[in-house]
Amino acid sequence: xGHMKKGIYLLLFSISIHFLAKAQDNAGLTLPTGxxxxxxxxxxxxxxxxxxxxxxxxxxxxxxxxxxxRTIIRLADENKDGVSDNITGWANYGGTGIYLTGNAxxxxxxxxxxxxxxxxxxxxxxxxxxxxxVSGLISRRQHESKSITFDKTNNIYVNxxxxxxxxxxxxxxxxGKGMMPCPILDSAGGIWKFDASKENQTYxxxxxxxxxxxxxxxxxxxxxxxxxxxAQHGRDQLNTFFPxxxxxxxxxxxxxxxxxxxxxxxxxGWPYVYYDNFQHKKIVSPEYGGDGKKEGARDIKNPAVAFPxxxx
Numbered sequence: 001x002g003h004m005k006k007g008i009y010l011l012l013f014s015i016s017i018h019f020l021a022k023a024q025d026n027a028g029l030t031l032p033t034g035x036x037x038x039x040x041x042x043x044x045x046x047x048x049x050x051x052x053x054x055x056x057x058x059x060x061x062x063x064x065x066x067x068x069x070r071t072i073i074r075l076a077d078e079n080k081d082g083v084s085d086n087i088t089g090w091a092n093y094g095g096t097g098i099y100l101t102g103n104a105x106x107x108x109x110x111x112x113x114x115x116x117x118x119x120x121x122x123x124x125x126x127x128x129x130x131x132x133x134v135s136g137l138i139s140r141r142q143h144e145s146k147s148i149t150f151d152k153t154n155n156i157y158v159n160x161x162x163x164x165x166x167x168x169x170x171x172x173x174x175x176g177k178g179m180m181p182c183p184i185l186d187s188a189g190g191i192w193k194f195d196a197s198k199e200n201q202t203y204x205x206x207x208x209x210x211x212x213x214x215x216x217x218x219x220x221x222x223x224x225x226x227x228x229x230x231a232q233h234g235r236d237q238l239n240t241f242f243p244x245x246x247x248x249x250x251x252x253x254x255x256x257x258x259x260x261x262x263x264x265x266x267x268x269g270w271p272y273v274y275y276d277n278f279q280h281k282k283i284v285s286p287e288y289g290g291d292g293k294k295e296g297a298r299d300i301k302n303p304a305v306a307f308p309x310x311x312x
Contacts, residue, residue: 025038026038027039038082038083039083040058040075040077040082040083040084041058041075041083041084041087044060044062044066044073044075044087045062045064045065045066045067045073046062046063046064047060047061047062047063047073048060048061048062048063048095048096048097048098048145048217049061049096049097049098049147050098051098051099051100051105052100053100053118053122055121055122056076056077057074057075057076057122058074058075058076058084059072059073059074059075059098059100059105060072060073060075060098061095061096061097061098061107061108062094063094063095063096063145064094065092065094066089068089069092070089070090070091070092071089071091071092071093071094071095072089072090072091072098072107073087073088073089074086074087074088074089074122074123074124075087076122090124090127090128091107091127091130093109093110094109094110095107095108095109095110095145095146096108096145096146096147096217097113097145097146097147097148097158098148099148099149099150099156100118101150101154101196103117103118103119104116104117104118105117105118105124106133106148106150106156106196107130108145108146108147108148108158109146110137110139110144110145110146111135111136111137111138111139111146112132112133112134112135112136112137112146113132113133113134113135113146113148113156113158113194114130114131114132114133115130115131115132115133115196116130116131131199132199132200133156133194133196133198133199133200133201134156134158134194134201134202134205134206135200135201135202136202136203137158137160137192137203138160138163138187138188140163141163142161142162142163142164142165143161143162143163143188143214143215143233144161144163145159145161145215145217146158146159146160147159147216147217147218147219148219149219149220149221149228150196150221151221151226151228152221152223152226154195154196154197155193155194155195155196156193156194156195156196157191157192157193157209157219157221157228158191158192158193158194158206159191159213159215159216159217159219159230160187160188160189160190160191160192161188161189161214161215161216161233162184162185162188162189162213162214162215162270162271163184163188164184164271165235165236165237166178166235166270166271166285166287167179167182167183167184167185167270167271167287168287172237172241173241174240174241174242175241175242176241176287177287177288178271178272178285178287178288180288182271182272184271185211185212187203189211189212189213189214189270189271190208190209190210190211190212190213191208191209191210191213191216191219191228191230191262192206192207192208192209193206193207193208193209193264194206209228209262209264209265210228210230210262210263210264210265210266210267210268211266211267211268212266212267212268212269212270212272212300212301213230213232213260213268213270214232214233214234214235214270214271215232215233215312216230216231216232216233217231217233217312218230218231219231225261227261227262227263228261228262229259229260229261229262229304230259230260230262231257231258231259231260232257232258232259232260232268232270233257233312234255234256234257234258234270234274234275234309234310234312235255235270235271235274235285236310237251238250238251238254238255238286239251241286242286245286245290245291245292246286246292250292252309252310253277253278253308253309254274254276254277254278254309255274255275255276255277255283255309256274256275256276256277256303256306256307256308256309257306257307257308257309257310257311257312258275258303258305258306258307259303259304259305259306259307260301260303260304261304262301266301267299267300267301268300268301268303269282269296269297269300269301271285271287271288272284272285272288272296272297272300273285273288273290273296273297273300275302275303275306277306277307277308277309279293280306281295281296282295282296282297282300282302283295283296284296
């Protein structure tokens with residue numbers, strides 16, 4: 001994403017969001033040899049994802065509007081000193097996803113994906129009248145963010161998170177059974193693929209590219225491998241709801257947060273299984289008859305990397 005010379009862009013999350021570029025004091029960060037950082041912009045707001053143009057213009061998607069009521073922020077460094085000196089913005093919907101491709105900027109709300117046209121200076125041509133690419137995507141209280149990415153042939157991939165911990169008949173109930181099959185997977189808990197050149201699409205115009213992913217905020221298309229890669233936010237509260245099967249210590253370490261190389265049609269297993277990073281196995285969820293040892297189906301996708309639990 002963009003070119004690295006003597007510095008890199010970093011993102012700091014605190015009360016406000018800070019964007020970082022080259023620096024003398026590294027903005028208080030400890031960095032590897034050869035890397036530098038300094039404050040690029042501050043007091044931007046609740047930024048989620050960012051996109052950087054070939055001209056070095058940074059676009060940030062805010063989950064909540066800033067003091068001026070804006071949810072997409074454009075940050076330009078016009079005098080090339082490594083600090084943003086021209087900050088503008090537009091839009092009034094929250095959300096997470098933002099992506100630049102060609103002369104188009106795509107941004108997502110919690111229910112839709114919109115397209116904006118850019119001119120040669122990376123100024124938005126249609127800030128008040130974006131093109132609706134997809135709408136009507138399910139949005140509940142849990143995991144409502146729609147993160148997005150693109151492949152090399154102008155297809156857009158949209159995360160639609162599951163609005164549940166483990167698809168229980170009543171969510172987050174001690175000892176509660178999971179629904180079989182899980183009806184949430186019909187419209188959430190996976191990645192959907194749409195043609196970005198089309199307008200006003202709904203679920204029926206796209207396809208479910210992968211399923212069994214509780215929620216994915218980080219996703220990207222690797223152009224060298226020509227594949228989609230995603231990081232899943234795993235389920236919670238194994239010992240809270242099944243104390244006879246899991247200790248507090250086990251709950252602190254299980255399940256793994258998982259990173260996948262995704263092919264079309266893959267099933268990562270949520271809610272029926274989770275990945276145990278100590279046994280290095282897919283384990284049947286207790287809501288579906290698991291006991292912490294029973295292995296899940298072999299056809300469920302294995303992660304490429306397993307991280308410690310609850311890192312989301």
